[in-house]
Amino acid sequence: MKRAGSFVTVAAAVIFCLSFLCSVSFLAIHAHHHCTDEHCSVCAVLVQCNRRLRSAAAAGSAALLLLFCSMAAAFLTSAETREASCETLVSLKVEMLN
Ligand SMILES: [Zn+2]
Numbered sequence: 001m002k003r004a005g006s007f008v009t010v011a012a013a014v015i016f017c018l019s020f021l022c023s024v025s026f027l028a029i030h031a032h033h034h035c036t037d038e039h040c041s042v043c044a045v046l047v048q049c050n051r052r053l054r055s056a057a058a059a060g061s062a063a064l065l066l067l068f069c070s071m072a073a074a075f076l077t078s079a080e081t082r083e084a085s086c087e088t089l090v091s092l093k094v095e096m097l098n
Contacts, residue, residue, distance in 0.1 A: 016056075019052060020052070020053070020056055022049075023049035023052045023053055024049075024053070026045060026046070026049050027046065027049050027050070027053075030042055030045075030046060033046065
C-alpha cells in the first residue's frame with residue numbers, strides 16, 4: 001500500500017514537471033506569435049499555458065510560506081522547551097544559605 005502511494009506521488013510529480021516544461025517550451029516557441037484570426041488556437045493554448053504557470057507559481061509560493069511557518073513554529077516550540085527545562089533552582093545555581 002505504501003509502495004503504491006509513493007508511485008502515485010512520483011507519477012504526479014513527473015506529470016506536473018512535464019506540464020510545466022511543456023508550457024514553458026510552448027511559450028518560448030510562440031513568443032513572437034502574430035495573431036491573424038479572431039479564434040486562434042495558438043492564442044488559446046498560450047492563455048492556458050500562462051494560467052498553468054501562474055498557478056504553479058502561486059502553489060510554489062504557498063508551499064514556501066507553509067514551509068517557513070512550520071519552521072518558525074518548530075523553532076519557537078524548541079525555544080520554549082529549552083526555557084522551561086532551565087527553570088529549576090539547581091540549574092539556576094541558587095544557594096540556600098539559611
Ligand atoms: Zn493567435
